[in-house]
Amino acid sequence: MRSLLHAVLLGLLGAGIVHIIVLLLVPEFSERDAWSRLAMASDLYKMTRLDAEAGGAPVVKSVDPLFYAAACRFDLAEGMVRVKAPGKVPFWSISVYDRGGHNIYSFNDHSAPAGVLDTVVLTPAQMIEVRKDLPEELQGAIFVEAPIEEGVFVIRSFVPDDSWKPIVSRFLEQSSCELQDFYAGSDAQ
Secondary structure: OHHHHHHHHHHHHHHHHHHHHHHHHHHHHHOOOHHHHHHHHOOOOOOEEOOHHHOOOOOOOOOOOOEEEEEEEEEHHHOEEEEEEOOOOOOEEEEEEEOOOOEEEEEEOOOOHHHOEEEEEEOHHHHHHHHHOOOHHHOOOEEEEOOOOEEEEEEEEEOOOHHHHHHHHHHHHOOEEEEEOHHHHHHHO
16 A cells, blocks of 8 residues: 555656646747747748758748748738739749738639739738728739738748749749838828
8 A cells, every 4th residue: 555655646746747847848849939930030021931942941840842932921010011923833822820820811823813923911901991092003912801910921832843943942032022001102192
């Protein structure tokens, strides 16, 4: 009986130690999310390659080797964000995530007019203002109404074989993620 009590107490003590260690490690792991990794790699509104092809280790580790990817952090409190990329690639897809990594919206080249990547991410309030007087340069853009403040925009592009690597790389490197404030100008007039 005494050895059983000793084993139970030892087990509880061990479980308590493991519990305390896990609690102390939570902040260490929570600071290594995608938002934090991107923040270390680049500023807001700057496209950052996620794949290892860009040189060095990938920013986010679970990137499919048949896809190249780039991401851009944004803050909709500063204004809406326009993401564009020139040229054509075999396939691209877009995902908009909130700061916590929850997918808000996704679409691909089959949803875009002529397969051209041109999208605007904005809040519902910003969408109301833009709809009052849609600027001509936004005709044909895909609007993503996101009820978030900060987020990440991710572009993924398929690389079917080695001959496509430079084309897909150029597509991602020439992509842009820019803060826009179209509706502020119409209010001033």
